[in-house]
Amino acid sequence: xxxxxxxPETPDPAPAQPSFRFRAWNLxxxxxxxxxxxPLFNVREPTLVGLPFFYWFQxxxxxxxxxxxLTVHLVTRHDDEEGHR
Amino acid sequence: MTGAQVVQLVVxxxxxxxxxxxxxxxxxxxxxxxxxxxxxxxLGGRKFGSWVTWFLLGGDLYTAYTFVAIPALLFSSGALGFxxxxxxxxxxxxxxxxxxxxxxxxxxxxxxxxxxxxxxRYDSPVLALAIAVTxxxxxxxxxxxxxxxxxxxxxxxxLNGSGFWGHAPLFVAFVVLAxxxxxxxxxxxxxxxxxxxxxxxxxxxxxxxxxxxKLGGFGAIxxxxxxxxxxxxxxxxxxxxxxxxxxxxxxxxxxxxLGSALALFLYxxxxxxxxxxxxxATIRRNMTALPAYxxxxxxxxxxxxxxxxxxxxPIVNGSTGRPDSNTIVPALFAxxxxxxxxxxxxxxxxxxxxxxxxxxxxxxxxxxxxxxxxEFLRRDASPADEARQAKLASLxxxxxxxxxxxxxxxxxxxxxxxxxxVIILQTLPAVAIALYTRWFHRWALLAxxxxxxxxxxxxxxxxxxPANGKQHFGGSALALGGLDIFGWTPFGGxxxxxxxxxxxxxxxxLVAVVVTLVLRATKTREGADHTRSGDYHxxxxxxSTTPDAVSSV
Numbered sequence: 001x002x003x004x005x006x007x008p009e010t011p012d013p014a015p016a017q018p019s020f021r022f023r024a025w026n027l028x029x030x031x032x033x034x035x036x037x038x039p040l041f042n043v044r045e046p047t048l049v050g051l052p053f054f055y056w057f058q059x060x061x062x063x064x065x066x067x068x069x070l071t072v073h074l075v076t077r078h079d080d081e082e083g084h085r
Numbered sequence: 086m087t088g089a090q091v092v093q094l095v096v097x098x099x100x101x102x103x104x105x106x107x108x109x110x111x112x113x114x115x116x117x118x119x120x121x122x123x124x125x126x127x128l129g130g131r132k133f134g135s136w137v138t139w140f141l142l143g144g145d146l147y148t149a150y151t152f153v154a155i156p157a158l159l160f161s162s163g164a165l166g167f168x169x170x171x172x173x174x175x176x177x178x179x180x181x182x183x184x185x186x187x188x189x190x191x192x193x194x195x196x197x198x199x200x201x202x203x204x205x206r207y208d209s210p211v212l213a214l215a216i217a218v219t220x221x222x223x224x225x226x227x228x229x230x231x232x233x234x235x236x237x238x239x240x241x242x243x244l245n246g247s248g249f250w251g252h253a254p255l256f257v258a259f260v261v262l263a264x265x266x267x268x269x270x271x272x273x274x275x276x277x278x279x280x281x282x283x284x285x286x287x288x289x290x291x292x293x294x295x296x297x298x299k300l301g302g303f304g305a306i307x308x309x310x311x312x313x314x315x316x317x318x319x320x321x322x323x324x325x326x327x328x329x330x331x332x333x334x335x336x337x338x339x340x341x342x343l344g345s346a347l348a349l350f351l352y353x354x355x356x357x358x359x360x361x362x363x364x365x366a367t368i369r370r371n372m373t374a375l376p377a378y379x380x381x382x383x384x385x386x387x388x389x390x391x392x393x394x395x396x397x398x399p400i401v402n403g404s405t406g407r408p409d410s411n412t413i414v415p416a417l418f419a420x421x422x423x424x425x426x427x428x429x430x431x432x433x434x435x436x437x438x439x440x441x442x443x444x445x446x447x448x449x450x451x452x453x454x455x456x457x458x459x460e461f462l463r464r465d466a467s468p469a470d471e472a473r474q475a476k477l478a479s480l481x482x483x484x485x486x487x488x489x490x491x492x493x494x495x496x497x498x499x500x501x502x503x504x505x506x507v508i509i510l511q512t513l514p515a516v517a518i519a520l521y522t523r524w525f526h527r528w529a530l531l532a533x534x535x536x537x538x539x540x541x542x543x544x545x546x547x548x549x550x551p552a553n554g555k556q557h558f559g560g561s562a563l564a565l566g567g568l569d570i571f572g573w574t575p576f577g578g579x580x581x582x583x584x585x586x587x588x589x590x591x592x593x594x595l596v597a598v599v600v601t602l603v604l605r606a607t608k609t610r611e612g613a614d615h616t617r618s619g620d621y622h623x624x625x626x627x628x629s630t631t632p633d634a635v636s637s638v
Binding site: 026028029030031032033035036037038039042043044047049050051052054055058059061062065066068069070072073077 | 164175178182303304307328329330339343366369372373
């Protein structure tokens with residue numbers, strides 16, 4: 001987090017953080033929404049092992065979505081590791 | 086009953102019994118000091134780690150009904166049924182950040198249900214009541230659908246009696262389920278979910294490799310699917326569907342996927358799964374790993390076309406006397422697999438019904454106990470009273486779900502589920518948006534909720550289904566030309582379809598915004614916010630906070 005109003009760590013349980021933390025990395029989570037834009041892939045050709053493009057494209061978005069979520073998880077997880085849950 | 090069906094039944098019963106024993110033993114698993122506390126019975130002690138949570142949420146969200154109904158939808162209407170894949174692709178990335186906030190604030194304040202959070206955030210038992218009732222009402226048909234999936238299997242095995250007693254095998258399965266849920270709480274489905282997933286994975290992998298090889302590959306399967314879907318239906322004269330989307334149902338496809346994804350974690354049972362996890366890291370890892378099931382779901386959906394290519398016919402339901410499209414996948418397995426493996430597959434689907442049914446009834450019971458019983462009926466209830474009340478409520482909810490199955494045709498129960506989705510989506514502003522901002526006024530949220538519900542119901546009532554001759558509640562796809570706002574039809578004549586839930590949610594939000602502005606102008610009291618901004622990022626319970634802010638009011 002590179003917020004300019006960063007508070008020094010205080011053991012105070014009262015809210016020291018802003019309620020909303022924005023990170024550009026989180027935008028990666030929107031990538032899988034490509035699977036909602038049907039005109040992009042609503043075609044039969046090219047087929048893959050007999051599957052029309054419509055089907056295998058969406059199956060392909062599954063690992064892409066996992067990679068995006070994993071990236072966000074890895075780059076932001078340190079936020080959660082202050083203190084032992 | 087044929088010889089093959091006897092083998093299927095024996096294998097099914099053996100696996101089913103093994104799982105029932107596990108369910109009863111589960112109460113000893115990671116045993117708590119005192120199971121008579123709602124946190125223990127209803128949330129498994131809030132200490133499930135990444136693996137258990139993965140199986141629990143997977144068992145929760147990818148249900149028997151998914152395994153039975155999604156392929157059935159592709160079988161009967163083609164590409165539209167594949168919406169389940171983008172739905173599960175986008176759901177987890179979209180909800181990860183809101184769920185982390187919900188987990189943290191719930192951990193700090195001891196919230197057990199989404200309505201508990203709304204109660205604390207808006208200081209309004211009435212708004213919380215609305216959220217709780219919505220959750221219970223939306224969950225009941227969902228449980229009923231699990232039973233429909235289980236019954237589809239039982240009827241394929243040959244337990245296809247007629248009339249009321251034709252449902253008897255289902256009653257037996259449900260009494261067993263009710264007993265071990267009562268006994269072990271959330272620990273039972275968490276443990277059984279592991280078995281269910283292993284079975285399902287084996288069955289699907291075998292099915293998706295073995296069946297296409299047997300039937301000439303996916304190319305031949307899609308050719309058969311396209312040819313059959315292109316035939317005009319005898320009732321409407323129109324083609325039943327297509328293996329690609331049409332100009333009219335693309336918007337429906339996208340809005341249905343998006344609406345379902347947003348609704349997914351508003352359902353009380355998925356919140357239960359999330360709150361029972363031990364840390365934020367557990368949730369993060371799960372949101373990353375859960376889409377692995379989407380891959381399974383995609384393969385499974387394609388079984389609808391495999392069934393077309395194999396010439397599978399739905400089984401005639403002995404109680405309604407009509408073909409039941411839910412039996413497509415079981416009938417495909419019975420026709421193509423050796424009978425012992427068909428038995429394994431049926432057990433996988435059957436157990437896949439019991440896991441979510443158990444979690445859903447626990448979640449509904451939590452809502453009843455926390456937000457209705459304790460709030461309005463017995464304010465001084467002790468934790469032991471709460472646990473006892475929740476156990477009883479879980480039984481009542483299950484009986485209600487069984488009644489659904491007995492009273493309504495299983496084909497109609499699918500429509501009930503669509504209605505349930507539209508209903509639960511109306512809690513989005515009060516639950517999900519509230520995690521980020523308290524801008525909306527509490528009474529505006531209530532007004533928006535009411536408008537969204539009523540308008541959603543009106544639109545669903547007006548949708549006919551020409552394929553089975555029903556005049557009302559014929560599905561969730563609204564033709565934009567039929568959108569009628571007090572006589573104003575902005576898209577007159579258009580045949581482009583959209584998901585009713587999305588339209589109702591837009592209405593809900595508009596009303597909530599307008600009413601908020603009005604109430605703020607008139608300085609109507611807003612109530613105190615019991616949560617603080619730091620609570621939404623908390624990784625542990627701060628010692629200075631009362632762990633149970635709701636019950637200490």
